[in-house]
Amino acid sequence: MTTIVPPRERWLVGRILVGPTAGITVRRSLFFLMLFLAVIGPWIETIGQWIPIPVYDPLRPDPFNPVSPPSAEHWFGTDTLGLDIFTRVIVATRVDFTLALIGVTLGGGLGCLAGAWASYRRGWVDVVALRIVEVVQSFPVLLLGIALFAALGPLEIFGPVDNGMAVLVIAISMVNFPLYLRQVRSVLLPLTEAEFVQAAKCAGLGAWGIVWHHFIPNARGQILALFPLTCAYAIQIIAGLSFIGLGIEPPNPEWGSMIKTGATLIVQGHWWVSVFPGAFIVLSVYSLTGFSARSETLVGPGGTSA
Amino acid sequence: MKTLWKRTPPVMALVLGLAMVAVACGGTETVTETVVVTSIVTETEVVTEEVVVTSIVTETEVVTETEVVTEEVEVVVTEEVVVTETVEVMVDDSEARTLRIAIADDVEQLDPALGSAQLTNLVLKNVYMQPVQYRPGPDVGGFSYADTTSFEGQWIESWDFSDDFRTITLKLRQNLTFPTSGNPVTADDAIYTINRALATGPAGPAWVWGNIGVTSIDQIERVDDRTLVVHDARPSTIVLPLMRDQTMGIMDSVTIQANSTEDDPWGRDWLKQNYAGNGRYVVDSWERGSRMVLKRNPTWTGFQPYFETVELLTVPEAANRLALLQSGDVDIALDLSVQQLATAATSDGVKVLSVPDRNGINVLLNNQAPPFDNVTLRKAMSYAVDYNAIVNGVLNGQAVPSQGPISVNSRFFDLYNLEDAWIYEHDPDRARQLMAEAGYADGFEFEMVIRQNVPLDEAVATNLKAQFADLGIDMSIRPVTGAEMFDHLFGLTYGGMAFRGGLLDYVDDPYYQFFLWWDSQDAAINWTGFADARIDEILDETASVVSDPGRREPYREAVTRLVDAAPMLWLANANYTLAMREDIGGFTLHPDGLLWFATLNRSG
Numbered sequence: 001m002t003t004i005v006p007p008r009e010r011w012l013v014g015r016i017l018v019g020p021t022a023g024i025t026v027r028r029s030l031f032f033l034m035l036f037l038a039v040i041g042p043w044i045e046t047i048g049q050w051i052p053i054p055v056y057d058p059l060r061p062d063p064f065n066p067v068s069p070p071s072a073e074h075w076f077g078t079d080t081l082g083l084d085i086f087t088r089v090i091v092a093t094r095v096d097f098t099l100a101l102i103g104v105t106l107g108g109g110l111g112c113l114a115g116a117w118a119s120y121r122r123g124w125v126d127v128v129a130l131r132i133v134e135v136v137q138s139f140p141v142l143l144l145g146i147a148l149f150a151a152l153g154p155l156e157i158f159g160p161v162d163n164g165m166a167v168l169v170i171a172i173s174m175v176n177f178p179l180y181l182r183q184v185r186s187v188l189l190p191l192t193e194a195e196f197v198q199a200a201k202c203a204g205l206g207a208w209g210i211v212w213h214h215f216i217p218n219a220r221g222q223i224l225a226l227f228p229l230t231c232a233y234a235i236q237i238i239a240g241l242s243f244i245g246l247g248i249e250p251p252n253p254e255w256g257s258m259i260k261t262g263a264t265l266i267v268q269g270h271w272w273v274s275v276f277p278g279a280f281i282v283l284s285v286y287s288l289t290g291f292s293a294r295s296e297t298l299v300g301p302g303g304t305s306a
Numbered sequence: 307m308k309t310l311w312k313r314t315p316p317v318m319a320l321v322l323g324l325a326m327v328a329v330a331c332g333g334t335e336t337v338t339e340t341v342v343v344t345s346i347v348t349e350t351e352v353v354t355e356e357v358v359v360t361s362i363v364t365e366t367e368v369v370t371e372t373e374v375v376t377e378e379v380e381v382v383v384t385e386e387v388v389v390t391e392t393v394e395v396m397v398d399d400s401e402a403r404t405l406r407i408a409i410a411d412d413v414e415q416l417d418p419a420l421g422s423a424q425l426t427n428l429v430l431k432n433v434y435m436q437p438v439q440y441r442p443g444p445d446v447g448g449f450s451y452a453d454t455t456s457f458e459g460q461w462i463e464s465w466d467f468s469d470d471f472r473t474i475t476l477k478l479r480q481n482l483t484f485p486t487s488g489n490p491v492t493a494d495d496a497i498y499t500i501n502r503a504l505a506t507g508p509a510g511p512a513w514v515w516g517n518i519g520v521t522s523i524d525q526i527e528r529v530d531d532r533t534l535v536v537h538d539a540r541p542s543t544i545v546l547p548l549m550r551d552q553t554m555g556i557m558d559s560v561t562i563q564a565n566s567t568e569d570d571p572w573g574r575d576w577l578k579q580n581y582a583g584n585g586r587y588v589v590d591s592w593e594r595g596s597r598m599v600l601k602r603n604p605t606w607t608g609f610q611p612y613f614e615t616v617e618l619l620t621v622p623e624a625a626n627r628l629a630l631l632q633s634g635d636v637d638i639a640l641d642l643s644v645q646q647l648a649t650a651a652t653s654d655g656v657k658v659l660s661v662p663d664r665n666g667i668n669v670l671l672n673n674q675a676p677p678f679d680n681v682t683l684r685k686a687m688s689y690a691v692d693y694n695a696i697v698n699g700v701l702n703g704q705a706v707p708s709q710g711p712i713s714v715n716s717r718f719f720d721l722y723n724l725e726d727a728w729i730y731e732h733d734p735d736r737a738r739q740l741m742a743e744a745g746y747a748d749g750f751e752f753e754m755v756i757r758q759n760v761p762l763d764e765a766v767a768t769n770l771k772a773q774f775a776d777l778g779i780d781m782s783i784r785p786v787t788g789a790e791m792f793d794h795l796f797g798l799t800y801g802g803m804a805f806r807g808g809l810l811d812y813v814d815d816p817y818y819q820f821f822l823w824w825d826s827q828d829a830a831i832n833w834t835g836f837a838d839a840r841i842d843e844i845l846d847e848t849a850s851v852v853s854d855p856g857r858r859e860p861y862r863e864a865v866t867r868l869v870d871a872a873p874m875l876w877l878a879n880a881n882y883t884l885a886m887r888e889d890i891g892g893f894t895l896h897p898d899g900l901l902w903f904a905t906l907n908r909s910g
Contacts, residue, residue: 059772060772060775063700063765064699066699080643080645080765245758249782249783250764250768250785251771264625
């Protein structure tokens with residue numbers, strides 16, 4: 001049994017990430033820089049002992065040095081609690097990237113399966129799936145997040161996992177589920193009557209086997225193009241919810257809550273508290289969207305290789 | 307005629323300039339300006355000499371108001387009368403007599419029996435008239451403290467206690483009226499007000515009257531139109547201090563009854579939105595969510611407040627309140643953060659008043675649940691706190707370290723010599739030792755509940771988390787809404803600690819503090835769940851003692867026991883801080899911390 005995947009599409013993810021390209025070198029470098037920061041984040045203090053960069057404990061405030069401007073001791077300055085912003089934006093990289101990745105993978109994965117299943121089964125399954133999508137999408141993202149935090153926040157049902165982080169992941173999953181479902185369904189709907197599907201049916205392959213082995217691989221290009229875009233979107237959602245005080249437990253570093261800390265200080269001229277975490281959000285979103293463009297270049301319409 | 311048309315542009319320019327002066331300068335200009343305007347309208351040659359006009363406008367930088375002026379010019383060309391009207395505003399000093407205050411939230415409602423938020427209480431105190439108020443004390447460098455031992459009558463003119471303090475004779479002030487209705491203030495209004503308080507309790511004025519000893523309207527005897535006698539009152543030192551409470555304002559019984567219904571016999575719904583009082587200021591208008599305007603009470607015949615109008619402008623963002631203060635658009639900005647106060651202090655034309663106060667910056671420990679049901683561990687936490695970092699770092703030096711339940715800035719702290727009752731200082735080694743004794747040598751985990759989006763809460767919690775981490779204690783922080791916080795405090799459902807900055811006992815008296823917090827049976831806000839039988843005994847024994855020599859030793863014992871049991875972390879006594887324009891004077895700090903408009907003036 002073979003799938004309808006041309007040989008050139010092997011190593012597609014690898015080609016998107018590191019393959020030769022003319023257009024996205026800068027974005028790609030930025031992405032790997034972010035990835036590097038996300039990896040080293042928790043050990044930043046140890047690294048600071050080896051190389052001469054001024055890093056501090058991201059959770060230890062210096063109450064005698066609040067809102068100090070960027071300097072040799074504090075490259076990005078300090079916030080209202082005297083926490084070092086340079087250290088905290090680096091440590092926050094892992095938090096934001098990890099939550100975005102988990103949330104999108106979870107919601108996107110389920111969305112892909114549901115989309116493929118709906119397009120294969122059609123009929124009432126399709127109708128129900130679409131209605132669920134419409135209901136979820138009818139809520140503005142922030143409102144959905146607030147409602148989830150109000151409903152799940154006080155329950156403490158996630159055991160050792162941080163409650164706020166768990167709800168954030170659920171919120172991102174719920175936002176992404178319909179996006180992937182719609183995308184995958186729209187791509188796969190025309191394939192329902194395709195010959196290879198009929199052949200697979202005749203060969204005795206079950207419904208889930210057909211969906212898994214024949215349907216989803218055909219939407220791989222669209223999924224890969226959508227994935228970095230939705231990760232970028234997820235980072236913005238996390239930052240947005242944290243900005244209004246939902247999500248990461250203080251004083252753990254997170255870009256959105258860091259921007260909030262400095263939002264009211266900008267008019268007093270203390271720009272650095274918000275600008276640096278804001279810049280990291282912009283750069284991470286910018287770097288991620290590059291891969292989406294790259295995927296679209298590599299994968300043509302309909303899931304075939306260009 | 308043709309010449310006149312040619313001269314029209316200069317005339318317009320002049321009128322534009324003058325109108326801008328009128329708008330920008332407000333009421334601060336003098337009559338001499340009027341003379342200039344009149345001559346300009348009739349003699350256009352005067353146009354070019356008004357250099358002063360430009361300079362004044364530049365200084366004030368009121369950009370938005372310039373647009374309004376442009377519209378006025380078009381009117382003036384066709385109708386000169388408008389110019390005259392504009393000038394008439396200039397001779398009025400109403401602008402100087404207007405006090406503008408930027409506030410964080412809207413006032414909740416206008417029923418004194420329901421007020422709860424500090425801002426609402428502040429307004430109720432100023433727009434309703436209480437039986438008594440504190441007299442201002444002497445000036446102590448640009449401000450004064452209220453003299454908490456001296457009272458002046460408001461709606462009562464005099465009061466007389468019987469020898470056993472169980473009967474109080476109240477004489478009502480004569481010739482008072484309610485300004486909005488014109489109804490006279492009578493003994494019937496007083497009885498209605500007390501009856502309404504008791505009927506709408508148990509909180510608010512019912513609680514206050516209850517602590518005075520009045521639980522039934524039958525205890526109030528109406529002797530004549532001006533005289534009431536309170537029977538079976540509870541002798542205590544706080545009878546008069548309670549009578550100054552903002553919930554005790556007298557109400558216009560005729561108006562309220564006219565607006566009451568069968569379902570709402572005490573007019574509670576009506577009074578939430580409407581006003582029936584006669585404070586030093588009266589509510590003139592109220593645009594929910596944006597502005598409340600108060601006017602000086604025209605019927606009050608005593609000392610007249612300087613400001614004729616007080617405008618309360620709702621500005622939710624603290625940064626915007628600060629910006630309005632810096633630009634001079636408001637005279638006072640309430641509720642600024644520590645950093646914003648520091649910025650305000652360095653701004654031109656702005657001063658920050660920082661007055662030693664009894665404001666408690668305390669952390670509540672849940673005494674009824676592990677791990678802080680262990681007294682040794684509670685004491686360990688008291689030694690673990692770096693008080694200096696909180697006082698001089700987080701609070702930027704606008705505070706002093708606390709030394710127990712009675713504030714170091716309370717007059718009773720010195721009177722009872724409570725300094726030696728305090729035993730804690732930052733001593734991590736002692737904290738570790740006590741933790742080991744308590745069975746927590748390897749550290750432990752707990753949660754602190756704080757209010758969402760309150761910078762002070764986050765700052766204190768973050769600092770304590772780092773300090774406790776040095777001892778191997780893992781403290782997590784959970785921000786909750788204000789309503790959730792109250793649920794946790796009253797239900798004692800918070801895990802380990804809860805932070806409530808800005809706790810202020812409205813009455814500076816140890817009896818008030820103890821029955822409010824530490825009476826294990828009846829405490830109104832027993833937010834720690836602490837109970838001590840000996841302290842209950844002391845409270846019972848001293849409740850009716852009305853002289854301080856008789857209370858000194860019992861309260862020294864109670865305070866010592868309380869400090870030793872460490873039911874909460876007393877971190878600091880924060881200053882009362884107020885950012886205002888430099889020309890605002892006459893500030894008097896009352897024990898309740900509620901800004902009293904009547905003594906404020908523009909003295910600069």
